[in-house]
Amino acid sequence: MGRFLLFISLLLFVVILVSCSDESNPVTPPEPSADTVAPYAISDLMILDKSDNSVTLIFTVQGDDSLSGRAKLYDVRYSLSSIDSANFNAATQFTYSIQPKPGGLADTIIVTGLSGATSYYFAVKIGDEVPNWSPISNVVSTQTLIEANWTIYNTANSDIISDTVLDFKSLNTTRYFVSRNGVSKLLNNVWDTVYSTGDYLIDSVGDTTFFGSPESISLAPSGLVWLGLPIAGVAKIDDTLITIYNNQNSGLSSDAVTDVLFTNTGIWVGTTLAGLFKFDGDTTWTQYTTTDGLVFNGIESLGEASNNDIWIGMSLYGLSQFDGASFTNYNATSNNFVNRDIWDLDISITNNILMSVNLDGIYVYDGVDFTQYDTSDGLRDNTVTAVAYDNNGNIWAGTQFGLSMYDGIDWITFTTGNSELPDNFINSLALDMFGNLLIGTNNGAAILEIQ
The missing domain is CATH 2.130.10.10 (YVTN repeat-like/Quinoprotein amine dehydrogenase)
Structure with a gap:
């Protein structure tokens, strides 16, 4: 009998506590977990076309989180010498503001403002809204046409x-x-x-x-x-x-x-x-x-x-x-x-x-x-x-x-x-x-x- 009365007392206490709560003291929901998943690296970067002052890159787009979803932006770099993950940020950045296509589709980027008859190296990263950046893509190189x-x-x-x-x-x-x-x-x-x-x-x-x-x-x-x-x-x-x-x-x-x-x-x-x-x-x-x-x-x-x-x-x-x-x-x-x-x-x-x-x-x-x-x-x-x-x-x-x-x-x-x-x-x-x-x-x- 004593245990039953103790249970009833605890139940009444909880009911009173809930009824006394109001909008000024809401229960705080747990914060959503942060997005830490970056897109996969582009692995099939290729040269599609070139002129005396531009090079067209083509590749398969990666998704927002690994392969799924739609990523937010590109980071396109070019250099007169080879590019790798260590010197990627030191390479010249090409300003490109168009959002990537959905993952799995082919996309192209025309890098302009180049010099004629010059050898260039190109690499791309793809990022989400955070942004979480993918690893560096494969690196491609070519020589622009003669002016x-x-x-x-x-x-x-x-x-x-x-x-x-x-x-x-x-x-x-x-x-x-x-x-x-x-x-x-x-x-x-x-x-x-x-x-x-x-x-x-x-x-x-x-x-x-x-x-x-x-x-x-x-x-x-x-x-x-x-x-x-x-x-x-x-x-x-x-x-x-x-x-x-x-x-x-x-x-x-x-x-x-x-x-x-x-x-x-x-x-x-x-x-x-x-x-x-x-x-x-x-x-x-x-x-x-x-x-x-x-x-x-x-x-x-x-x-x-x-x-x-x-x-x-x-x-x-x-x-x-x-x-x-x-x-x-x-x-x-x-x-x-x-x-x-x-x-x-x-x-x-x-x-x-x-x-x-x-x-x-x-x-x-x-x-x-x-x-x-x-x-x-x-x-x-x-x-x-x-x-x-x-x-x-x-x-x-x-x-x-x-x-x-x-x-x-x-x-x-x-x-x-x-x-x-x-x-x-x-x-x-x-x-x-x-x-x-x-x-x-x-x-x-x-x-x-x-x-």
């Missing part, structure tokens, strides 16, 4: 003879553009046709008419123009006087000319199967074949080094060097090179030989070693149609899918999608007298003025 001015010439905006530009050269302030329709000259913004293919009928077989279409050009300091005609020999243009040299009227025993090169030691002519010819400009032609030490009689390209050595890109059998007395051959048999077509070559001021090698990208020979660059290094495509060095020593490589440039560290590629390049199929590359890059395409010529 460049483009000038485009085609049959719609100029008097160039054709939109398919196969080769060109410049002499002082005059530029020559070669196409199968002929040769156009540009001087002081005035166009002139100096050679018209239709004026030079070579042969007729059945319903097919063959004309002396040029594919290569070389210029003498005096202003003489030399043209390689693939089925018609060699043409010399002296102002308005045009002379054709072929197997009927000269010591050039083959009309199948692949390249022509003017040097101080003579005019050099490469042929499809008859080897190499040297012309003294007057009457004497000298022929060099496998009998003289040439590795093969099929020639694709020619170049001259500063010591007057002639470098010869072969069909199928690599590279040859002629010092005026003997040939040195570089291929899979004699050196650590390849038996491939050398479609084009250029020679640097330090006598490095730059070559476009059929299906194998490009090679550089420094006098000791051959170094290959292909798509695994950043080259646009392994079928390279034209190569050139610029005055800064950068390597340019034209492909059927765009134009690539290598500065010794990074590759960048110009296409119709990210530049004013008129066509992605590059036929020829050369420098003009100002150091600008001349680009021959199937849709006109481009002059790239490099800043």
Whole structure:
């Protein structure tokens, strides 16, 4: 009985205590636990696009708490050197105020205000409303495009003879553009046709008419123009006087000319199967074949080094060097090179030989070693149609899918999608007298003025 009375007394005490409470003395609820869960780190940060002053990043967004929910903000950083978790806050912060998309979706950030032709590293953190910051993302790097001015010439905006530009050269302030329709000259913004293919009928077989279409050009300091005609020999243009040299009227025993090169030691002519010819400009032609030490009689390209050595890109059998007395051959048999077509070559001021090698990208020979660059290094495509060095020593490589440039560290590629390049199929590359890059395409010529 005593225990029962004690229970009743306690119950009445609790009822009285509750009834005496009012709004001025509310019961304080427990505080909610603080948000301490950060978003996960972005793990698939990639470069989507770039220009001469911006880079577009793309990645999969993480949620507010780990993978769930929607995060609140980004912290985007870039630097000229590699970024890690220790130096993330020291990297330059890019101001970006747009809220992240819901977790699991793809998002892009365009980082602007960058310098052209500069290598940058990028990293991102994602934060919630506290903010709790995620760990640093994976780090990506790229080089912005060159700050460049483009000038485009085609049959719609100029008097160039054709939109398919196969080769060109410049002499002082005059530029020559070669196409199968002929040769156009540009001087002081005035166009002139100096050679018209239709004026030079070579042969007729059945319903097919063959004309002396040029594919290569070389210029003498005096202003003489030399043209390689693939089925018609060699043409010399002296102002308005045009002379054709072929197997009927000269010591050039083959009309199948692949390249022509003017040097101080003579005019050099490469042929499809008859080897190499040297012309003294007057009457004497000298022929060099496998009998003289040439590795093969099929020639694709020619170049001259500063010591007057002639470098010869072969069909199928690599590279040859002629010092005026003997040939040195570089291929899979004699050196650590390849038996491939050398479609084009250029020679640097330090006598490095730059070559476009059929299906194998490009090679550089420094006098000791051959170094290959292909798509695994950043080259646009392994079928390279034209190569050139610029005055800064950068390597340019034209492909059927765009134009690539290598500065010794990074590759960048110009296409119709990210530049004013008129066509992605590059036929020829050369420098003009100002150091600008001349680009021959199937849709006109481009002059790239490099800043």
